[in-house]
Every structure is written in C-alpha cells, then in structure tokens.
Amino acid sequence: MEKVKIKIENLSAWYGEHQVLKNVSFDIYENKVTAIIGPSGCGKSTFIRCINRLHEVIPQAKVAGKIYIDNKNIYDPDVDPMEIRKKVGMVFQQPNPFPTMTIYENVIIGLKLNGFKDKNKLNEIAIQALNEAGLYEEVKNKLDSLATKLSGGQQQRLCIARALALRPEIILFDEPCSALDPISTAKIEDTIIKLKQNHTVIIVTHNLQQAARVADYTAFLFLGELIEYGPTNSLFTAPKMKKTEEYIRGVFG
Amino acid sequence: MNRKLKDKIFQFFIYLSVSIVSFVLLFITGYVLYKGFSSINLDFFIRLPKPVGEEGGGMVNAIVGSFMIVGIASLFSIPLSILTGVYLSEYKNEKFANIVRSSLEILSAVPSIIIGVFVYGLVVYPMKRFSLLAGSIALSIIMIPLIARTTEEMVNMVPTTIKEAGLSLGIKNWKVIFYIILNTAKPGVLTGVLLSLARVFGETAPLLFTSFGNRFWHRSILDPAAALPLQIFVYAIAPYDDWNRQAWAGAFILIIIVYILIIVSRRLVLKYK
Numbered sequence: 001m002e003k004v005k006i007k008i009e010n011l012s013a014w015y016g017e018h019q020v021l022k023n024v025s026f027d028i029y030e031n032k033v034t035a036i037i038g039p040s041g042c043g044k045s046t047f048i049r050c051i052n053r054l055h056e057v058i059p060q061a062k063v064a065g066k067i068y069i070d071n072k073n074i075y076d077p078d079v080d081p082m083e084i085r086k087k088v089g090m091v092f093q094q095p096n097p098f099p100t101m102t103i104y105e106n107v108i109i110g111l112k113l114n115g116f117k118d119k120n121k122l123n124e125i126a127i128q129a130l131n132e133a134g135l136y137e138e139v140k141n142k143l144d145s146l147a148t149k150l151s152g153g154q155q156q157r158l159c160i161a162r163a164l165a166l167r168p169e170i171i172l173f174d175e176p177c178s179a180l181d182p183i184s185t186a187k188i189e190d191t192i193i194k195l196k197q198n199h200t201v202i203i204v205t206h207n208l209q210q211a212a213r214v215a216d217y218t219a220f221l222f223l224g225e226l227i228e229y230g231p232t233n234s235l236f237t238a239p240k241m242k243k244t245e246e247y248i249r250g251v252f253g
Numbered sequence: 254m255n256r257k258l259k260d261k262i263f264q265f266f267i268y269l270s271v272s273i274v275s276f277v278l279l280f281i282t283g284y285v286l287y288k289g290f291s292s293i294n295l296d297f298f299i300r301l302p303k304p305v306g307e308e309g310g311g312m313v314n315a316i317v318g319s320f321m322i323v324g325i326a327s328l329f330s331i332p333l334s335i336l337t338g339v340y341l342s343e344y345k346n347e348k349f350a351n352i353v354r355s356s357l358e359i360l361s362a363v364p365s366i367i368i369g370v371f372v373y374g375l376v377v378y379p380m381k382r383f384s385l386l387a388g389s390i391a392l393s394i395i396m397i398p399l400i401a402r403t404t405e406e407m408v409n410m411v412p413t414t415i416k417e418a419g420l421s422l423g424i425k426n427w428k429v430i431f432y433i434i435l436n437t438a439k440p441g442v443l444t445g446v447l448l449s450l451a452r453v454f455g456e457t458a459p460l461l462f463t464s465f466g467n468r469f470w471h472r473s474i475l476d477p478a479a480a481l482p483l484q485i486f487v488y489a490i491a492p493y494d495d496w497n498r499q500a501w502a503g504a505f506i507l508i509i510i511v512y513i514l515i516i517v518s519r520r521l522v523l524k525y526k
Contacts, residue, residue, distance in 0.1 A: 054421055059346075086423035096414040100436050110422035113432055159418070166422060 005030035005170065005200040006051065011065035013046050013055055020046045022224040023065070028217070033192060033201040035215035035232065037208060039252065043224040044204040045093075048172040051202065052088040053081040069170070086114065088170040089163030094179055095155035097147035097162070104143040106158055110166045125165055133161035134191050153184025160191060171195060173203040177210065189214050208248060212236055220244050282508065289505020292498040302468050302484075308495050312503055314470050315479035322388040322464055322480055323454055330393035330400060331446060337397070338404025338442075339430060354405075361398035368394050369459030377463060385471055385478035388464025392453040399452065403445025407438040440521045447518035451511045457482035481507050 006028040013021040020043040028034050036044045049055040050063055053074060066073045074084050097106045107126040116122065126143075130136035135157040139150070147158055156176060163171060173192065177185040192214050195201055205211050211218050212232060219229040220243075228235060228244045239245040246252060296311045303310030337353065344350045372391040377383055411434050419429035435442070460466075464478045466487060471478035481503050488500035 052421060054417060057417070057420055082423045082425060084423075085421055090418075090421040092414055092418065092421075094414055096412070096418045098415065098418070098433055098437060100439055109433070110424065113419075113422070113424045113428045162418075162422070 002029040002032065004028070005069065006202075007066075007068040007071075009066040009068070011047070011050060011067060012063070013043070013050055014062040015046075015058065016060045020224050021050070024221070024224075024226045025065075026219060026226060026229045028200065028202060030200050031196050031198075032216040033196050033203060033214050034217045034219065035211035036202065036204045036219050036221060037206065037211050037247075038221035038227075039247070040206065042221045044206075044221055045174050047221065048090075048174060048202055048204055051170070051172060052085050052090055054085070054090065056081070086110075086166050087168055088172060089166060089168035090172045091156070091159050091163055091174065091176050093175045095152055095159055097150075097155050097158050099146070099148045101147060102144050103139050103147050103150070103158060106147045107161050107165050110162060114166075125167075126161075129161040129165040130158075132164050132191070132195070133157045134187055134194075135161055151184070153180050153187065156180060156184065156188060157191065160188070164195075168199065170200045170202070173201065173205075175204050175206065177205075177207070185210075208236075220247065222247070285501065285504050285508050288501040289503075289508075292502040293505060297499065297502050301470070305493070310499075312479070312481070312484050312499065312506075314467065315481045315484040315503065316506065318385065318464070318467070318471065318478040319454065319481040321474070322385055322392060322460070322478065323450060325386065325389035325474065326392035326396060326453060327446075327450070329389065330396040330449075333393075334397040334400035335404050335435075335442060337401040339408055339435065341401065341405040342408035343430065357398040357401055360394070361402070364458075365391075365395055365456055366458035366461075369462035372459065373462040380475075382475065383463060383465035383477040385464050385474045385476060388460050388478065388480065389474075391459035391463045392456060395453055395456060395459065396449045399449040400442075400445050403448075404438070404442050407441030407445065408434060410441065411437045440524065444518040444521050447514045447521075451514040451518075454510055454514070455482055455507060457486055461486075 004027045008028070009025050011021055011024045012019060024047065036047060038044050046055055051067060051069075051074075055061050055063055063075065066075060068074070069084070069087070072079070097103075098109065101109060104126060107129055108122045111122060111125065127136060130139065135154060138154060139158075142149075147155065150158060156179075160171075160176075176192075177188055180188070189210065192201055192203060196216075203211075203214065215232045217230065218232040218235045220227045220235065220241075222243055228239060228241045230240075235244065236248060239248060296309060297313075298311060298316065299313050300309070300311035301314055302312065337357075341350050341354055368391050372387055372394070376387040376390055380387075415437055416429060416434055419433040420426070424433070460480050460483050464480055464483070466483040467477045467479045485500045485503040485507065488496040488503065491497065491500075
C-alpha cells in the first residue's frame, strides 16, 4: 500500500478575479513521481506553486482549500511558509542560477542564508547535492567559476542541486526540460527517477512522453479542474474520461 | 537617385557625425592632457598653494579636500539611495513610491548651483561657517537621485524567477532582496555609483557656497576646505601665469580621476554582460 505524502483537498486558486484552480482534490504518494499534465494555461504551474506556498507571493494571488503534508495543513495560520519551502524544493522552467554567484555559492546559498554556518558540513552537503543532481563530475574542477558559464542543461542540474542542498522531502519540477535539448532532458529525467528513492517528486510537463517515461502517477488538469488521476500506465492506456482520451490522442492542447 | 547612392550618402553623414563628436572629445582631452601634463610636477601633489606673487607650490589640500568631500558625500548618499532604489522597485505600485520617484526625478533636474544655495541656507548660514561637511551634503543631494534611480532600474531588471528561486529555498524575503537580488543587480548598481562619483567630482557651483575653498589645510570637516574644481576655477581666472599653469594641472588630475571612474564602470558592465 502506498503512503500518502501530500493530501490535496478542495484546492482553488486565483489571480485577482481569475480563478485558475477549481476544487482540486487528490492524494500524492510518497517516494513516487507524479506528473501533472494538461494544456497550457490549465493551472499546472499554479497547482505546484501552491504546494510550496509560492503562489501567494504574486500580488493579488489567492488560495483556498487545504494541502496536508504529512497530515499537517500547510495553510494553517500557524505555519511559516519559509519552513514549508525548505521542506518542498522547486526547480523552475527556465534554469535560474544566481548569475553573480559561483557554482559552489549557488549550491550552498539556501543553507547559508538560512543560518547554516558549519563550513565543512556545507562542503560535504554541496558535493552530495551536486552528485545527486548528476553534475559533480562535470564541475568538480571549476566550483569557483560563475554559474552562468555552464550550459543550459548544466545550469538546470545546478538548480536541482541548489534545491537538494536543503534536504527537502518533496521536490517540485515546473516543466524543467522545456528549455533544454534532448540529451540534457534525458539526464534530468534520469535524475528525477533516482530522486524518488528519497524524495516525493511532482513534475509539471506538457510533454506526454516525458510523463510516461518518468511518472508513476499522472494527474490531468483541464481548465483548472482535475479531470483524471491515476497510475500513469492506466491513464495513458485506458483513460476513463473522454477529455483525457482526447487530450492524449492530441485532439486539443 | 539609386538605392546604392542613397546608402553611400547616408553612410557619409553617419561617419561625419561620429567624427565631429569624437573630435570634440579627443580635442578637449588632448588639450587638457597636453597643457596639464607639462605643468605637473611632484610639488603639485605634495605642496600647499604659495602666497600670491610667489612661484611654485601645489594643490595637495585641494586633492585631499576633493576626495574627502566626495568620500563623506558617499557615506551619506550611497546607503540612503540604494535603500531608496530597492524600496522603489519592491513597492512599485504604492502611492508613496510614486511620489518618491517623481521627487527624485525633479531633484535630479535641479541645477546644481541651486542645491549649493539651498545647502548654504540650511547648513552654512545656521552654523555661521563654510565647511567641508556642507560641501559633502550638497554633493550627496546631487548623488542621491542618480544612484537611487539606477538602483531601481537595475533591481527591476533582475528577473522575477531569481526572486522566486530565492524564496523557494525558504529564504526570508528581506534576505532574498539584500543577498540575492541586490547581489544580482550589483554590477549595475556599482556602475551607477561610479558614474555619480564621476559627476560630483567635477561639480564646482554647489561647492562655492558650501566648502568655499581654502588656501591652507582644513583642520576639521567643519572648516572651509579646498577642492580641485574650486581651485581650478580660482586659478584659471587669476592674472598670474603660474596659477594658470596650475589650473591646467588641476584639470589634468580631475579629468584622469573622472576617466578612471568611467572606465572602471564600463568594465564592470562588460564583465557581467
């Protein structure tokens, strides 16, 4: 039996008056990769940005409903969003390393600005994070050069390492490969599959093959509503809803 | 007229304009360097001005004075204006931010001599003395709008995803702003600071009413103090050949300082582009 890591209950989200998520409810399982698919503008990114409470930093953005991580509602008033964000790492669509920092600084900055000072431990964590992101071998001799000197794919893996350095339990990927070439994409997909040993992974993608390759579970969102959710295999081969089937066949999207 | 001919004519005018503009710059620089270089000697850097009628002497007090006036002005203006710039960018749409932004815009257009008169009324008159400090206050008023507006623009140019990346690491908002966003905007902000320094190093008018000038050492920042542009002004209009020569030397030093500031700021921009 799978263990539920994240329980989403009647989640709705708005930008101003515009509602982008409508009463979404489902469970996300521990140590699995869950893909969120759906056409552009259907609320995929907004959805995962609710899980690390990043949606609310946009002016006039609003959230309603509950998200339980390990049975604790992260929208309870006593919850500090900073603590949630340490527990829930995020990798963005465009590689966004901090451009004036070195590769090494990029990896440790999260720990450093959260008050972590032990230099040796930082070193150790940085190397481990880079290894897990599959980047260490490529950069071990140039940890002190600027992060922007790396290729796009390497930058994205650096961003993964940066998120991993905080030892998050959950990692969100927001279309992490949409700006990358196929080889870089393959490397990142490998990393994602390895990450699920110790993390719960959620990936937004509009590449259905990618969802099929990496995800154990897939959720299909359409116009802010959850249409269908289930094991990736059955969702792709035997969709229960007509909308899902049409989307997978490429009728729209 | 055929297309190629039009193209040639257009090109000719472009080159002509560029040549005129660069000629003016090269001519001014060249002439000052030539006149200044031949008048410069070690005494210029280590001696005080000689009394009227005596040959020789230098401008050491004006060189030190200039650096002190600008240095103290920087102490006031750099932190104040960078924080203001960050505020303007972070709270873009607040009403108060709009008021501050317009005020800065107007302030940056106020002729510098008026700022001099203003500081005269505000600082010099109540204290009953001209002072280096008053000069610094005048120059910092000139620097603040320049640095604040560049900081705002540079912080605005930092992509939202950088800020979100910082927040997504669980870092507190103010730390994201100061350690990540400002750090990302640093080359641009520094460029703004350097250019504002280059601007105020050469300011003369506001100093006439404030630090006033001094043929001797200032003993504290509450004394009237010499500054390079002031000294150049006095020496250049004096009827003595030796003073005129020293004015050229002063101009030479001033132009070198300003060029260094500009070149360093150019390099900063290029390094991170």
